[in-house]
Amino acid sequence: xxxxxxxxxxxxxxxxxxxxxxxxxxxxxxxxxxxxxxxxxxxxxxxxxxxxxxxxxxxxxxxxxxxxxxxxxxxxxxxxxxxxxxxxxxxxxxxxxxxxxxxxxxxxxxxxxxx
Amino acid sequence: xxxxxxxxxxxxxxxxxxxxxxxxxxxxxxxxxxxxxxxxxxxxxxxxxxxxxxxxxxxxxxxxxxxxxxxxxxxxxxxxxxxxxxxxxxxxxxxxxxxxxxxxxxxx
Numbered sequence: 377x378x379x380x381x382x383x384x385x386x387x388x389x390x391x392x393x394x395x396x397x398x399x400x401x402x403x404x405x406x407x408x409x410x411x412x413x414x415x416x417x418x419x420x421x422x423x424x425x426x427x428x429x430x431x432x433x434x435x436x437x438x439x440x441x442x443x444x445x446x447x448x449x450x451x452x453x454x455x456x457x458x459x460x461x462x463x464x465x466x467x468x469x470x471x472x473x474x475x476x477x478x479x480x481x482x483x484x485x486x487x488x489x490x491x
Numbered sequence: 492x493x494x495x496x497x498x499x500x501x502x503x504x505x506x507x508x509x510x511x512x513x514x515x516x517x518x519x520x521x522x523x524x525x526x527x528x529x530x531x532x533x534x535x536x537x538x539x540x541x542x543x544x545x546x547x548x549x550x551x552x553x554x555x556x557x558x559x560x561x562x563x564x565x566x567x568x569x570x571x572x573x574x575x576x577x578x579x580x581x582x583x584x585x586x587x588x589x590x591x592x593x594x595x596x597x598x599x
Binding site: 407409411417418419421424426431432467479480481482483484485 | 525533534535536537540578585586587588589590591592
């Protein structure tokens with residue numbers, strides 16, 4: 377069965393450009409999460425979707441970061457005017473049980489490099 | 492203070508050794524507990540859930556002490572393939588909080 381997929385797998389961009397990262401969760405999973413992982417560090421929570429609403433955006437580091445989700449499907453994380461400190465792996469995860477912490481299944485991540 | 496704290500290691504052990512990792516968490520209202528494994532340049536994958544009664548999965552044993560807000564993972568008979576970073580994860584409501592991980596290196 378298909379797991380969580382993310383695209384692109386790698387993205388190199390110049391400082392100041394906008395980037396869009398895509399996540400396709402496991403079919404039927406209602407909850408979707410975005411995390412950021414800098415080199416050698418732990419996972420930082422960015423945003424949580426339940427369906428297409430985002431009850432918790434508390435981890436978004438600045439107003440340059442935004443995310444949306446279409447129904448209980450694809451999500452897009454957008455970073456505007458990228459900065460070098462945005463360089464990291466962006467991981468998406470989904471789980472199937474609304475409102476209850478359960479196993480999260482991760483995608484392979486998008487490795488973003490801002491030059 | 493971090494919500495989930497782990498010794499970053501690395502723990503460098505020979506094959507066949509027993510190794511234990513510990514983790515503490517700060518939110519006493521936490522409801523769910525996990526160990527995830529992350530290989531280099533890969534995504535985290537669930538290793539096992541952790542229950543108050545303790546649980547075992549083959550060579551892996553996890554323990555939870557709610558009173559002390561402490562979680563442990565014991566790996567017996569270490570294999571080369573166990574080399575990875577082990578993430579302690581604590582959940583409350585919808586949210587999982589990840590520790591920064593403990594790195595394990597198993598040498599031949």
